[in-house]
Amino acid sequence: MTPASDRPAAPPVVGDPVRPRPGGAPCILVADDDRAIRTVIDKALARSGFEVRLFGTVRALMQAVETGAGDVAVLDVVMPDGNGLDILETLAQRRPDLPVVVISAQNTLATAVKATERGAFDYLAKPFDINDVTAVIGRALEQGGGPVAGGPGGGDELPLLGRSSAMQALYRAMARLMATDLTVLITGESGTGKELVAQALHDLGKRQAGPFVPVNLAAIPKDLIESDLFGHEKGAFTGAVQRAQGRFAQAEGGTLFLDEIGDMPLDAQTRLLRVLQQGEYTRVGGAERCRTDVRVVAATNRDLTRLIRDGGFREDLFYRLNVVPLRVPPLRDRLEDIEELAGHFLARAVDDGLPRKRLDDGAVAALKRHRWPGNVRELENLMRRLAALYPQDVLGADVVAEELAEASPAVGTAETRDAEAMGLGDTVRTHLARYFASHGDGLPPPGLYARVLAEVEAPLIELALGATRGNQLRAAEILGLNRNTLRKKIRALDLSATDHRDG
Template sequence: MTTHTALIVDDEPDIRDLLEITLSRMGITTLTAPDITCAKKLLGEHKPQLCLTDMNLPDGNGIELVQWIQQNTPCTPVAVITAYGNMDTAIESLKAGAFDFVSKPVELPRLRELVNSALRLSEAEANTQDTDDEPGLLLGKSTEIQKLRSQTRKLARSQAPVFISGESGSGKELVARMIHLQGPRRDGPFIAVNCGAIPSELMESEFFGHKKGSFTGAVENKDGLFRSANGGTLFLDEVADLPLAMQVKLLRAIQEKAVRPVGDTKEVPVDIRVLSATHKNLPDLVQEGIFRQDLFYRINVIELAVPPLRERPDDISLLARHILERIGKEYECEPASLTQGAIGRLKQYDFPGNVRELENVLERAFTLCDADQIDAGDLHLGNGVQTASSPTQVIAEGEANDDGTAPVPDGEIDLENYLENIERQAIEKALEATRWNKTAAAKRLGISFRALRYRLKKLGME
């Protein structure tokens, strides 16, 4: 059985005794130090799996010790004990590299959670010290992506809130998931939510849950996103879209590590790490009064910038190959390959939609190319060409107007469903006319066999 060791640094004997008793009951061997000088000596001799340090010490402060540990024993997670309500000090310690913090008077359940998380982190680092610690989500070999991978590994060790900035489609959620998977919470849930997709009147219930009967339609108790993420990570995507009233409640929940469900009278403690992201410029929104400054400082303890795809063109070939292999598996076809001309065209393109746009471009090209190779002309990048397989051009016999265009009903319509129905009818008629010979049906529709397979799968017609 592995014995864990923790170093307790505090100049008050009563506090040291309390922490020592609590950790000993958890089966942890403890070392104690009354000051920074003694702490450094013990850290060098024993290399403990955790260090707990008070902020105010006779020969310095806890942040100085955090910085020393980062330089000399970086594999030792360190947590800082701060004065009650002193969030500025807590945030400063997190920025210096502290794993987490706990406020005085120390609540023992909160302390146990922190200790268990730190020990899980130490074990994970010991197991992966000599291996590639990348789970394979952030693809690429460019300098930019290697730097990003290094940053996510470092941030995964901390419990500090991280703000992930970057353009739409650049992979901010992927980075958040990477931080979660490499940290001590990896066995807990990862809950991602798009803040702009929740109606404002439902936000409080969605985030914090509700009690049965608390409002019309509340037919049963609901946990909410915070409690669903308990023990894991909550990723707030497009956090800039939160209304001001919700920003106040979110700030309190993050600071107090507790939520109050709608209709309840008491708060429920939660143990989560909060990651957030947006493609908007949050500092500008703070200046405009659209986003609260106190919430900005709370979620932006550490900022991580995700580079746009145009800044790492050397990664495009690897990303494209991975995307095409995934598309081939999804549609049960052999993966297509890119010609050198196609790769060159992709590298020249600006990709305003980043990796998400690359995926869309390749999926379209995959369905339209005649052979198993995608050439530059199959990509249709930036030339506004409408493809022959566009649903507005695939019109079932007997469904067209005299001029060959599709009839559009009067009044409001759901355009996506309308075009999908036209496409479905055209495919059904072509399959019936060819006695369900897909090769012949594809020829009749003027599309490739692969394009037909893609459309059958997309429309759920298989």
């Protein structure tokens, strides 16, 4: 039987039948073309005591909205008779009091930004945790309304890729910042793409018409950082033959991206703090105060709180920079994004004149088993190497494993190896402590012992096989295993990424 939400409805009866709740419960309008998703949301919201109305088309939803129904709307992007993003501004005009929560399987930064710009209260990526939907609706009912629509536009060609939950959290945070001038501190390991995040904040933000000026503070001699940032007067120091503008002046009206902020010397930190507090600076060797209108975005891969304890970073500057913290996840925390990222980098290699390649399923699986100490930058470099060095159109697991083994850092001296081995227990203990802490007051799910062993065993065997070019006899000797035992483990762990020959 076709549900009411999928049949043309005559006003004022719109959508599925209303389930009245006692005590005048809030009414939630849910519009999604997927009946299963409507049902799941309906049941969850009903258990929470809400009145729920379900719709399968934009037209049916709009009819209900125009009658004044609903306290919150949950709206899918792709609908059979329209795009949910396209009606956000209309909804805001007709019902400015109605918060709209956008849900979508188009899990990109562009979707999150467009939803926020056009007045959505919040954005959730599919598949979502139903508890998140309930929580967002609760916040919407408390706060009412949503962000003001009409922010700067942005296309879909964005530098950030990934549909993992870790990237979705980053997209949502970034989308809320696009219409602001708040100072942002981006943290993350080297190679995760911190500059891409800063560039996206600028390109999609209110200062997109101004310049984006990146500065790598680790690459500038420490005695020249102040001159580089603030400029200098003629004769300020040896070699200053004329007045020079600094990066703040170059970034006027736009965004100044201070990368590797943890490498900034203390004297320069003091001057930067003054700029952030007062909005003005003086050139090196000068007395004239220069007003500045610049948004500052900073980034670091260092632990600034530890630097503060060690006296290497000003605590007051940290709080000025850390108005909005953004953390870029390492690649090992978003392994589900690897296939999309790898395909993107292979396509970019074609644009640069390299032959077109693609990865088979085994190659993708091998990539997902790697720990990626160099993060996304390491993956990009690997894809370019594969495109340049191998003649076959389809790249397999053996090729990927060989290149990963070749690119691994060389094994050091015996003393270095012993020191690293001694520190392995502490590293594992720290990692597991973070894992336990991530579950709050609860405990990790059952089976942790086997999962930890599998996490260690698979990469250890794979590295040994890679180092011996797939020679199982030599790998077994290195690992201290019987060759038959190793062969069984290779099959059990499905380690197909190397040519596992026997001799």
